[in-house]
Amino acid sequence: METYDIAVIPGDGIGTEVTSAAMEVLDTVAENHGFQLERSTYDWGTERYLDEGAMMPDDGLDRIESADSIFLGAVGHPEVPDHVTLNGLLLPIRKGFDQYICKRPNKLFEGIESPLRGYEAGDIDLVVYRENTEGEYANVGGREHRGFSNEVAVQSGLFTRKGTERIVRSAFEAATEREGHLTSITKSNAQAHSMVFWDDIVKEVSEDFPEVEVDSLLVDRASMDLVRRPEEFDVVVASNLFGDISTDIAAIITGSLGLAPSGNINEENDYPDMFEPVHGSAPDIVGQGIANPLASILTGAMMFEYLGDGKEAAAEDIWNAVEAQLADESAPRTPDLGGDAKTVDVVSDLSDRL
Amino acid sequence: METYDIAVIPGDGIGTEVTSAAMEVLDTVAENHGFQLERSTYDWGTERYLDEGAMMPDDGLDRIESADSIFLGAVGHPEVPDHVTLNGLLLPIRKGFDQYICKRPNKLFEGIESPLRGYEAGDIDLVVYRENTEGEYANVGGREHRGFSNEVAVQSGLFTRKGTERIVRSAFEAATEREGHLTSITKSNAQAHSMVFWDDIVKEVSEDFPEVEVDSLLVDRASMDLVRRPEEFDVVVASNLFGDISTDIAAIITGSLGLAPSGNINEENDYPDMFEPVHGSAPDIVGQGIANPLASILTGAMMFEYLGDGKEAAAEDIWNAVEAQLADESAPRTPDLGGDAKTVDVVSDLSDRL
Ligand SMILES: CC(C)[C@H](C(=O)O)[C@@H](O)C(=O)O
Ligand SMILES: CC(C)[C@H](C(=O)O)[C@@H](O)C(=O)O
Numbered sequence: 001m002e003t004y005d006i007a008v009i010p011g012d013g014i015g016t017e018v019t020s021a022a023m024e025v026l027d028t029v030a031e032n033h034g035f036q037l038e039r040s041t042y043d044w045g046t047e048r049y050l051d052e053g054a055m056m057p058d059d060g061l062d063r064i065e066s067a068d069s070i071f072l073g074a075v076g077h078p079e080v081p082d083h084v085t086l087n088g089l090l091l092p093i094r095k096g097f098d099q100y101i102c103k104r105p106n107k108l109f110e111g112i113e114s115p116l117r118g119y120e121a122g123d124i125d126l127v128v129y130r131e132n133t134e135g136e137y138a139n140v141g142g143r144e145h146r147g148f149s150n151e152v153a154v155q156s157g158l159f160t161r162k163g164t165e166r167i168v169r170s171a172f173e174a175a176t177e178r179e180g181h182l183t184s185i186t187k188s189n190a191q192a193h194s195m196v197f198w199d200d201i202v203k204e205v206s207e208d209f210p211e212v213e214v215d216s217l218l219v220d221r222a223s224m225d226l227v228r229r230p231e232e233f234d235v236v237v238a239s240n241l242f243g244d245i246s247t248d249i250a251a252i253i254t255g256s257l258g259l260a261p262s263g264n265i266n267e268e269n270d271y272p273d274m275f276e277p278v279h280g281s282a283p284d285i286v287g288q289g290i291a292n293p294l295a296s297i298l299t300g301a302m303m304f305e306y307l308g309d310g311k312e313a314a315a316e317d318i319w320n321a322v323e324a325q326l327a328d329e330s331a332p333r334t335p336d337l338g339g340d341a342k343t344v345d346v347v348s349d350l351s352d353r354l
Numbered sequence: 355m356e357t358y359d360i361a362v363i364p365g366d367g368i369g370t371e372v373t374s375a376a377m378e379v380l381d382t383v384a385e386n387h388g389f390q391l392e393r394s395t396y397d398w399g400t401e402r403y404l405d406e407g408a409m410m411p412d413d414g415l416d417r418i419e420s421a422d423s424i425f426l427g428a429v430g431h432p433e434v435p436d437h438v439t440l441n442g443l444l445l446p447i448r449k450g451f452d453q454y455i456c457k458r459p460n461k462l463f464e465g466i467e468s469p470l471r472g473y474e475a476g477d478i479d480l481v482v483y484r485e486n487t488e489g490e491y492a493n494v495g496g497r498e499h500r501g502f503s504n505e506v507a508v509q510s511g512l513f514t515r516k517g518t519e520r521i522v523r524s525a526f527e528a529a530t531e532r533e534g535h536l537t538s539i540t541k542s543n544a545q546a547h548s549m550v551f552w553d554d555i556v557k558e559v560s561e562d563f564p565e566v567e568v569d570s571l572l573v574d575r576a577s578m579d580l581v582r583r584p585e586e587f588d589v590v591v592a593s594n595l596f597g598d599i600s601t602d603i604a605a606i607i608t609g610s611l612g613l614a615p616s617g618n619i620n621e622e623n624d625y626p627d628m629f630e631p632v633h634g635s636a637p638d639i640v641g642q643g644i645a646n647p648l649a650s651i652l653t654g655a656m657m658f659e660y661l662g663d664g665k666e667a668a669a670e671d672i673w674n675a676v677e678a679q680l681a682d683e684s685a686p687r688t689p690d691l692g693g694d695a696k697t698v699d700v701v702s703d704l705s706d707r708l
Contacts, residue, residue, distance in 0.1 A: 189436030193495030
């Protein structure tokens with residue numbers, strides 16, 4: 001049988017809970033479609049850090065680089081600062097495998113109430129292409145004169161032509177396959193070095209896509225517009241930080257972080273892509289068995305889309321089953337969606353539908 | 355009669371319309387309270403830039419530095435890039451007079467519908483203290499290898515101890531006068547140079563304010579929480595960029611940008627503070643006489659609060675009149691609030707109430 005090697009990193013908190021839930025569903029769907037997943041599971045994360053002083057082994061990337069894909073649960077732990085956990089695991093993989101696209105689709109499903117008045121299923125349907133390897137997340141900067149009155153910290157956003165062009169181009173391509181509308185998020189009025197450069201690249205690349213309508217929105221205005229007129233967004237392209245902010249807003253206006261999947265992608269190189277739900281490790285609900293597995297399951301669907309030819313049908317089965325479950329008032333729901341079901345109830349209902 | 359010198363810069367687009375509206379109201383209130391405003395009006399803005407190549411004269415700051423306060427309408431023009439207009443007028447004043455606090459209160463008034471489901475008047479009431487002179491807006495960076503494949507742009511956020519401490523301290527002070535709850539917006543997981551420094555300063559300063567409860571939220575999470583649980587915010591402190599984003603979200607969840615005032619403040623030096631509505635120059639509705647003057651009028655109220663001893667009562671009259679007008683279903687409203695009134699109708703109704 002066609003077999004795909006998946007490196008699974010459940011990570012911290014509810015990461016392990018939603019990952020095993022997702023794997024159960026993915027196995028069912030793979031079987032239905034005549035392929036299988038061969039998993040290697042890595043216990044990387046904050047427990048390991050607390051025991052051994054590192055989130056993953058030194059040669060971590062080498063160990064997973066030949067996998068067909070990476071599936072990650074969540075990273076983050078109340079006892080360790082986020083910049084330690086993230087820089088020890090999530091960000092090195094994104095950067096180390098040059099996963100320059102962070103793709104995050106958001107859709108308001110039937111059966112889900114948006115926190116925004118007057119928005120119904122189908123009204124919101126957008127996808128964010130977030131730059132994922134540089135920009136405001138570059139580890140460039142420093143801190144001097146610690147504790148003295150002249151202390152200063154510098155954090156430099158780094159934007160390269162290659163890094164900017166490729167994410168912008170991917171977003172344009174996505175726009176041609178959707179509604180043909182691209183919104184570029186920028187802050188050129190206040191960040192004239194990086195963002196005017198960004199705007200210039202968008203303009204250059206747009207010449208290859210005359211059929212795509214391009215809007216440019218300042219990040220403050222874009223954050224507002226995601227709240228007051230989210231129906232106007234189709235494909236969004238944004239820097240690392242602006243993509244981070246806008247994808248969280250997009251997740252919340254479509255009803256729940258518990259439904260937002262994401263992929264960290266490079267379609268050009270041979271390294272594996274990494275798929276992870278947008279939500280974090282949710283230490284407040286860990287161990288109760290009530291984590292919403294749907295973001296993680298949809299993340300699996302995204303993984304299938306990128307796994308190899310002909311896996312789109314498997315992905316679609318997952319999307320359809322989740323949509324059907326959400327639209328069904330009598331189906332189990334976890335507390336974040338207003339229900340009182342357990343993670344396992346959601347999974348078993350979904351498996352029945354598949 | 356007690357007289358205050360006000361430097362008035364109506365600026366671009368609807369800036370002139372809302373400024374003259376506001377001045378009419380401010381004069382009425384001042385008279386009621388036994389003082390008067392002496393205005394010098396400056397025609398600085400994009401028209402001037404298009405004629406003379408500069409938004410304001412070289413010695414612009416010198417001309418207004420002895421005013422008691424500065425009142426600005428709006429800046430921005432469809433024909434000129436924003437980074438030109440902003441860096442030619444608004445940002446030089448904020449920086450040149452070291453107005454390190456950008457204070458932006460947001461309240462959901464009676465009679466105003468929030469775009470958020472289930473939120474009613476009184477549910478949202480917060481104030482943002484935004485750092486206003488440095489951070490991600492520092493004009494530090496550059497661009498090299500233009501047009502070549504190795505082109506790179508760098509935009510450096512600059513955080514000084516003085517600059518960070520003073521905004522954090524002001525926010526703590528504000529919290530002691532409100533609900534005693536401060537939320538610091540950060541991004542320490544991805545920006546370990548600047549934002550870990552920011553967090554350290556918040557921690558240091560918090561030792562002087564043991565009675566204030568402090569939360570730290572990552573900017574992505576904070577943007578989400580402003581949408582899903584805005585009632586939890588009281589005082590917010592944020593860097594220049596994060597404050598920019600969160601104040602626009604705060605404005606929109608409380609019903610309209612047309613209601614959001616702001617002040618650029620330094621209470622320690624002798625330079626004038628500058629007050630301006632949060633909204634921009636709105637080129638799409640300019641000249642129609644339908645701009646909502648309330649943000650500008652409330653901006654005037656904020657100006658009164660900082661003008662000198664005993665002006666708080668005058669400010670309060672304005673806040674009360676605006677609240678009463680909004681709560682009155684039969685009162686005139688501009689189109690952004692769902693009505694069909696003109697700017698002048700709103701002003702004359704308000705004047706009757708004062
Ligand atoms: C955990 C954090 C570093 C991460 C980010 O900001 O990229 C997260 O918020 C996300 O959006 O994936
Ligand atoms: C016009 C722009 C430079 C400005 C800013 O970002 O500071 C505006 O958005 C604001 O919030 O006052």
